[in-house]
Amino acid sequence: MNAAIEVDDSEILIEDAFKEGFDGLIKMIKNLIEFGQGQNEINMxxxxxxxxxxxxxxxxxxxxSRLYKDKRY
Structure with a gap:
């Protein structure tokens, strides 16, 4: 994960690869929450x-937040 901090000064291809991987992590967590809601384990x-x-x-x-340049993270 520390390698992602270096992305600021890296080539765009590396940054895109990190974003793609992190997008997958975001999607996985979001899907788990929605699955839990469907099972009535997490409040709707x-x-x-x-x-x-x-x-x-x-x-x-x-x-x-550095990778996406978005402070919500």
Whole structure:
């Protein structure tokens, strides 16, 4: 994961590869939340996208905000 911090100064191809991988992680977590909602294990009022961002940010993963240049991470 620390390699992603270096993306700022790297070639665009590497950045795109990291984004693609991280997009997959975001999608997986979001799908798990929605699956849990379908199983009545997670409240339907929970916004799966907001919860995904919360989960990732609470893991102290700071590199997504640099990778995406988006402070919501």
């Amino acid at each position: 009022n929970v916004d799966s996208e907001q919860m995904t961002v919360f989960i990732l940010s609470s893991m102290e993963v700071h590199w997504p």
